[in-house]
Amino acid sequence: MNTLFVFFLASVLVVYGSEDESKQQETSCVNYCSNIMKPVLNVTRNLQNQVNDFKHQTKCLSQFESTNKMMEEKFASQDKKIDQKLGDLSNATEEIMEQIKLQGKQVKEQLEHLQKAEELKKPIPGPAYQRIGSKYYYIEESEEVNWFVAVNKCFIIGGHLISIENQDEFNAIKGKLQATKNYWIDINDLAKEGEFISVVTRQKPKFLNWHINEPNNGASFNEHCGELWFHNENHLMNDGICEKKNLFICERTEN
Ligand SMILES: [Ca+2]
Numbered sequence: 333m334n335t336l337f338v339f340f341l342a343s344v345l346v347v348y349g350s351e352d353e354s355k356q357q358e359t360s361c362v363n364y365c366s367n368i369m370k371p372v373l374n375v376t377r378n379l380q381n382q383v384n385d386f387k388h389q390t391k392c393l394s395q396f397e398s399t400n401k402m403m404e405e406k407f408a409s410q411d412k413k414i415d416q417k418l419g420d421l422s423n424a425t426e427e428i429m430e431q432i433k434l435q436g437k438q439v440k441e442q443l444e445h446l447q448k449a450e451e452l453k454k455p456i457p458g459p460a461y462q463r464i465g466s467k468y469y470y471i472e473e474s475e476e477v478n479w480f481v482a483v484n485k486c487f488i489i490g491g492h493l494i495s496i497e498n499q500d501e502f503n504a505i506k507g508k509l510q511a512t513k514n515y516w517i518d519i520n521d522l523a524k525e526g527e528f529i530s531v532v533t534r535q536k537p538k539f540l541n542w543h544i545n546e547p548n549n550g551a552s553f554n555e556h557c558g559e560l561w562f563h564n565e566n567h568l569m570n571d572g573i574c575e576k577k578n579l580f581i582c583e584r585t586e587n
């Protein structure tokens with residue numbers, strides 16, 4: 333009986349001893365595996381973290397690309413609008429420049445027109461007029477021309493053929509004339525025979541002082557232009573042939 337008990341006890345001890353050993357071995361294996369797997373797990377965890385980071389970065393990159401594409405499209409649209417506006421502005425600028433050029437040309441033409449008008453108002457530089465009595469006269473001393481040329485020459489130098497209005501003016505001008513020379517004056521009867529008018533006023537002369545027996549419409553009824561005729565040692569009025577050549581007297585109210 334004791335032997336059996338001892339054997340039983342021994343068996344129990346053996347069994348329990350084997351279980352402890354197995355557990356010890358198992359614990360050792362876990363620790364071993366754990367020690368072996370831990371770096372692997374760490375690497376795996378790191379790789380997983382890197383993968384997650386990569387996914388996150390990829391997602392961010394995708395969002396960035398999407399945003400970038402959207403911004404590029406927006407910028408392209410804005411650039412197109414800016415180009416369109418620049419084109420419109422350029423066209424408007426060209427139109428404005430054309431209008432400015434046209435207005436400048438018109439202003440220039442108006443200025444030139446005004447300058448010409450001002451020039452026409454100015455007396456054309458010519459021989460000096462001299463004051464004789466209350467008026468200014470230019471007495472041509474050498475060039476003899478017909479009556480019509482004399483009218484034009486006086487106009488060119490800013491005056492007109494002398495239009496004597498009274499005895500005082502007549503006396504004043506007579507004292508300046510060359511003996512033997514004849515001088516054209518303004519009166520004529522070209523429009524109607526015998527009715528003398530002034531080429532200046534288109535009216536009947538205010539003053540007449542004819543030589544005796546003048547006007548006579550002499551030279552075969554062909555005398556129609558007034559002159560201060562030197563005859564009988566005196567300058568008095570006569571109707572002469574308009575085409576003959578005389579000296580002439582121009583008049584104007586200012587020098
Ligand atoms: Ca006549």
Ligand SMILES: [Ca+2]
Pocket residue numbers: 546547548549550555570571572
């Ligand atoms: Ca006559």
